[in-house]
Amino acid sequence: MIVFFYTMKEVLMKYTFLGKTNIKISKITHGCMELGGGPWETLDKKHNIALLEQALDMGVTSFDTAEIYGNGNSERIVGEALKTKRNDCFIASKVARENLKYDDVIKACENSLKNLQTDYIDLLYVHWPSYEVPIEETMNAFNKLKSDGKIRAIGVSNFSLEQIKQAQKYAQIDALQPEYNMLERSIENGLLEHCNENQISVLSYNSIAKGILSGAFHLYGKALAEDDFRQQKLVFKPHNLKLEQPLLNLLSDIANTHEATVSQISIAWVIAQKGMSSAIVGTQNTKHFEENIKAVDIELSNDEIKQISQLSEEIISQFKE
């Protein structure tokens, strides 16, 4: 079920419910990794807090963070910005791969609660599947946190179809957070369908492929600095960048038809996929944020979706490491 609300600044934000719960999430989730630091050049805390407040004001009620983003710094900024509006927002965080033993999960959650200045987390994910700790042990800890009221729902991120099926044996999984965009569509090989069939919400990250699907690099002359970590990503390899050009040209044409931007079309395509609950998009840039959230208002035609999907499939099949 989708619920519509007009918000203060005339963005028609759309909402849905998380998994089998009655917890409301916005169809665009504000990604908070970048504001925590790490390889991202962070803007100052005051700016980032103001942007989070603006996001909520404009109807984006869902926020995505993790204990490892800036080593707790992202969670602390989210907590500071949203503490007085806690009941109006949905906060998801994640337990790191190295903290998946029972006691470590409990400790990690306590730490996240402290960072976020709250007594509950709406959705807590396993950030990446463990190589060593049995999923049963991890899920037992998540179940305990849920029954103690410290988390409201359990999610998994970066899990394969087999891994999510295993997790479901021990806990009610209400959300999956995979990478998904026009240039990374592996979840279409069964995982997305499984989530649809099992009422598991999919909240995808990398919605604009770390900036590629905004057109910045193909249409607007932006180049990566030599030491930018994205140089190592498949979609940024020079050979693959060339292959992507026709897709960006098509997106630009479709954007013109809708009087929209390329980023908006890219996000709209993600949201249009069956079973996609929310597109996570990360930015510290106010102009980009305001642009991105308008994607919820764009209705792509079936023909446009088909053209994009066909071309993206052809390009992905030719990608080289």
Ligand SMILES: NC(=O)c1ccc[n+]([C@@H]2O[C@H](COP(=O)([O-])OP(=O)(O)OC[C@H]3O[C@@H](n4cnc5c(N)ncnc54)[C@H](OP(=O)(O)O)[C@@H]3O)[C@@H](O)[C@H]2O)c1
């Ligand atoms: N579960 C996981 O393992 C995982 C992994 C990665 C990320 N995530 C989550 O997903 C969120 C999104 O991060 P992502 O890595 O997936 O990246 P993304 O949203 O695909 O792209 C973010 C990049 O795109 C740029 N950008 C955003 N809007 C733009 C626009 N309108 N025009 C031009 N550039 C634009 C941003 O730069 P500006 O700041 O300049 O706008 C930033 O460099 C993170 O914050 C995090 O919450 C989860």
